[in-house]
Amino acid sequence: MTLISTTPVRMERLRIVLRGAVQGVGFRPTVYRLADKMRVAGWVRNSAAGLEIEVEGTTEQTNDFLHNLKRERPPAAVITTEEVSRIAPTGAMWFEILPSDENVPRTAAVLPDLATCPACLRELLDSADPRFEYPFTNCTLCGPRYTIILDIPYDRRNTTMESFTLCPACRREYESVRNRRFHAQPNACPACGPRLWPIPEVDRTSTLSHAARALARGETVALKGVGGFQLLVDGRNSAAVQRLRERKHREEKPFALLMPNVACVRRYCVVNTMEEELLLSQAAPIVLLRPREDCELAPEVAKSSPYLGVMLPYSPLHHLLMRQYPFPIVATSGNRADEPIAIDNDEARKRLQDIADVFVLHNRPIARPCDDSVARVSGGRPQILRRARGYAPLPVTVPRECPPVLAVGGHLKNTIAVALGQQVFLSQHIGDLDTSESREAFKRAIEGLCRLYRFEPKSIACDLHPDYASTQWAMASGLPVVQIQHHHAHVAACAAENGIDTDYLGVAWDGTGLGLDGTIWGGEFFVVTQGRFERVAHLRPFRLPGGEAAIRECSRSAASLVWETRGADAAQRVAGAGIRALLERGINAPSSSSVGRLFDAVACLTGVSDQNRFEGQAAMSLERAIGSIRTKDSYVIENRDGIGDWRPLIEALLADKELYVDAALMSAKFHNALANWILGVAQATELQNVVLSGGVFQNVYLAERCQSLLEEEGFQVFTHHHVPANDGGLSLGQAVLAGEY
Numbered sequence: 001m002t003l004i005s006t007t008p009v010r011m012e013r014l015r016i017v018l019r020g021a022v023q024g025v026g027f028r029p030t031v032y033r034l035a036d037k038m039r040v041a042g043w044v045r046n047s048a049a050g051l052e053i054e055v056e057g058t059t060e061q062t063n064d065f066l067h068n069l070k071r072e073r074p075p076a077a078v079i080t081t082e083e084v085s086r087i088a089p090t091g092a093m094w095f096e097i098l099p100s101d102e103n104v105p106r107t108a109a110v111l112p113d114l115a116t117c118p119a120c121l122r123e124l125l126d127s128a129d130p131r132f133e134y135p136f137t138n139c140t141l142c143g144p145r146y147t148i149i150l151d152i153p154y155d156r157r158n159t160t161m162e163s164f165t166l167c168p169a170c171r172r173e174y175e176s177v178r179n180r181r182f183h184a185q186p187n188a189c190p191a192c193g194p195r196l197w198p199i200p201e202v203d204r205t206s207t208l209s210h211a212a213r214a215l216a217r218g219e220t221v222a223l224k225g226v227g228g229f230q231l232l233v234d235g236r237n238s239a240a241v242q243r244l245r246e247r248k249h250r251e252e253k254p255f256a257l258l259m260p261n262v263a264c265v266r267r268y269c270v271v272n273t274m275e276e277e278l279l280l281s282q283a284a285p286i287v288l289l290r291p292r293e294d295c296e297l298a299p300e301v302a303k304s305s306p307y308l309g310v311m312l313p314y315s316p317l318h319h320l321l322m323r324q325y326p327f328p329i330v331a332t333s334g335n336r337a338d339e340p341i342a343i344d345n346d347e348a349r350k351r352l353q354d355i356a357d358v359f360v361l362h363n364r365p366i367a368r369p370c371d372d373s374v375a376r377v378s379g380g381r382p383q384i385l386r387r388a389r390g391y392a393p394l395p396v397t398v399p400r401e402c403p404p405v406l407a408v409g410g411h412l413k414n415t416i417a418v419a420l421g422q423q424v425f426l427s428q429h430i431g432d433l434d435t436s437e438s439r440e441a442f443k444r445a446i447e448g449l450c451r452l453y454r455f456e457p458k459s460i461a462c463d464l465h466p467d468y469a470s471t472q473w474a475m476a477s478g479l480p481v482v483q484i485q486h487h488h489a490h491v492a493a494c495a496a497e498n499g500i501d502t503d504y505l506g507v508a509w510d511g512t513g514l515g516l517d518g519t520i521w522g523g524e525f526f527v528v529t530q531g532r533f534e535r536v537a538h539l540r541p542f543r544l545p546g547g548e549a550a551i552r553e554c555s556r557s558a559a560s561l562v563w564e565t566r567g568a569d570a571a572q573r574v575a576g577a578g579i580r581a582l583l584e585r586g587i588n589a590p591s592s593s594s595v596g597r598l599f600d601a602v603a604c605l606t607g608v609s610d611q612n613r614f615e616g617q618a619a620m621s622l623e624r625a626i627g628s629i630r631t632k633d634s635y636v637i638e639n640r641d642g643i644g645d646w647r648p649l650i651e652a653l654l655a656d657k658e659l660y661v662d663a664a665l666m667s668a669k670f671h672n673a674l675a676n677w678i679l680g681v682a683q684a685t686e687l688q689n690v691v692l693s694g695g696v697f698q699n700v701y702l703a704e705r706c707q708s709l710l711e712e713e714g715f716q717v718f719t720h721h722h723v724p725a726n727d728g729g730l731s732l733g734q735a736v737l738a739g740e741y
Helices: 027-038 059-072 118-124 168-175 204-216 238-248 262-268 273-280 316-324 345-351 436-452 469-475 486-497 554-566 568-575 577-585 595-605 617-626 647-658 663-685 700-712 727-737
Strands: 011-021 041-047 050-058 078-087 095-097 196-199 221-224 229-234 256-258 286-291 308-311 329-333 358-362 374-378 381-386 395-402 405-407 417-426 459-463 481-484 504-514 520-529 532-539 638-640 643-645 689-693 716-718
Touching: 011 059, 027 041, 027 050, 027 059, 027 095, 050 059, 078 395, 118 316, 196 204, 204 221, 204 229, 204 316, 204 358, 221 345, 229 238, 238 329, 262 273, 262 308, 273 286, 273 374, 273 381, 345 358, 374 700, 395 486, 395 727, 405 727, 417 436, 417 727, 436 469, 459 469, 459 727, 469 481, 481 486, 481 727, 486 504, 486 520, 486 689, 486 727, 504 595, 504 663, 520 595, 520 663, 532 663, 554 568, 554 577, 554 595, 554 647, 568 577, 595 617, 595 647, 595 663, 617 663, 617 700, 638 663, 647 663, 663 689, 663 700, 689 700, 700 716
Parallel strands: 041 095, 221 358, 256 308, 286 374, 405 459, 459 481, 504 689, 532 643, 689 716
Antiparallel strands: 011 050, 011 078, 041 050, 196 358, 221 229, 229 329, 256 329, 286 308, 374 381, 395 417, 405 417, 504 520, 520 532, 638 643
16 A cells, blocks of 8 residues: 655745846846746846845745756846845746836846847858848847946836837747747848948948948948947058048047957957957956957058057948958047037038048847947956946946935046945946037937936035036036046046955056045055045145146156256256246145056157047057066155155166167066055055056056066955046046045
8 A cells, every 4th residue: 555645745936036238138038948947937137226036935945946047047137136035925826027116216228239140240241141141130139238328227118229119020030938049139130131232322131231332442332220329430541541541630548449250359469368359348348459460451440559459340340341242441429520420320420521431220129329448357357447338327336325316427428426325326438528529429329328326416426626528517417416536537437347345455546546645646545444534645746737737748747857856957958948937936836646657758859759639548559569578677765754755766767778688678667666665655655455547557567567466465456347547437436435424
């Protein structure tokens, strides 16, 4: 006789809430398929907070479900928090996908635009596939997100794809939970989706071959991409690249390059494994790479930069163009100098008509401009220099809760941020706020980010500088304003992205930032304790004759340093009698402790560069001058009662110059002196954690030298990787510090 147990099976129900970038990545069908395989009941749905799941089964089943959910989550998903709670079973018998719930606060992260996945690329190139050569192919693993979304939750009706009615075939894909296009909001095909056409008009079936022929003729093509227009020319054609520079009024700043594949990149650049991974990542940023010595590109592409900025095709449109024209193509923002990128067809034809010869247009509306991101590998890790397509607006999770503040960043390389608890959502790179057009783009970015999260700020965080357009907007907002010192924001941003919630030494080096004493800072050391900043060291101040003019003309800063080390006659030989007079009278010669301006001066004195036609040009040239030299030889910055005295450095450098020492060695000795100074200050403070921030630390040689020296002495070094070290990271620091000031 067989005994049958009468002990009832214990059932339980789990509620799982996932926050972060969990929508638009195929998470719901993944959960559905997992639940079906494991024979559990319940439901899954998107909400304004993220992804909500309820699953019911035996204790063993629910535990296994949780374990497998972590292992099988979509690769593009970014989970910032996971909440699991046990609730009463309901006796549910099946698993389903419920409609989205919008009745909760909006904290779900909007996913960035994602590069074309391998499956969609295979379809794109398969002549037997219905989507063969269709330039708007996508699925839940790839395609536009941030640039098409109008509202949360991420449903088609809340995107710019709402006006494109799905055909029966696409509708079946969209509604089939087992299809990789299940609820792929931009889903489309040639029968029902966006279309492409050229200006001037030709046969629309040959739009991209028409563009390729224009590139071959040396013409400029304006291409409407994912986040805005790009201006394209053949990167091997010197005349074409120079013509683009003249038309765009971009004299010196390096251009980015689009290349068809990694093999092509290797032909022109030195690429290591991590750099290749970054190129091929879903973000697909522009990656700064060392050019090969035999690189046969037009020298006008990079100008004074020691790097080539290279990206791979990241949309079906770019893949198709590269098949038509498989050569390095300059791909720069579709704008005039200092203006925002164009996103609308009519706007682009008006603003770019004197630059582009040919236009490639499409009718998928772009909700917001989003330029290409820029990244590099530094210290063995990726480092973002411009945070836009592929990264924005992913949140940064910070150690402590932030007040509901809108942070409006600085004046250059502007970004904005909204703080929701321990998540700070950063906008895409907006750019410099020098023109009325860029200031309008800044306002639209604020309106868009706040509308997306239905965010009503209780206060505005901004910079101290009264002349920044972002500060002026904050002051006119009518809300309480918290002004954050520029360099405090820099180091706070780096500490926040690294999750530091203990005491640290913060090093903030850049070109310009208004100090608490009303002078121009830029070579600062802070001991940071529980959010309080004590300035413990800084660069010895020197005069900037001509004020703003000294930023453009490096000889002015150089003359100032020489004036203090070797006297007025020597200074006059560097920059002329007019600059000598400014220094002697102290007229229009503000004081500065800026390491950025020190770089300018040294670049001039070594003969490497005498001007900044774009921010950081001279410093970039000085880094480039080092070349392959690796030496521990160093000039000296003497630390006198917390003041870094550069006079011994300048005297030794001038002596080397008189002996005709090579500029490469002088540059290396200068960089080493800066790193040694940081080590000396760190040893004096005895703090274990050292945070490096500010645009100067985009210099790879300096950043890696500092990290090596400090780590050899037992310090833990933290640098930027998720947000820029330059002013593009200020909004994060402002948001974090708003509750501390």
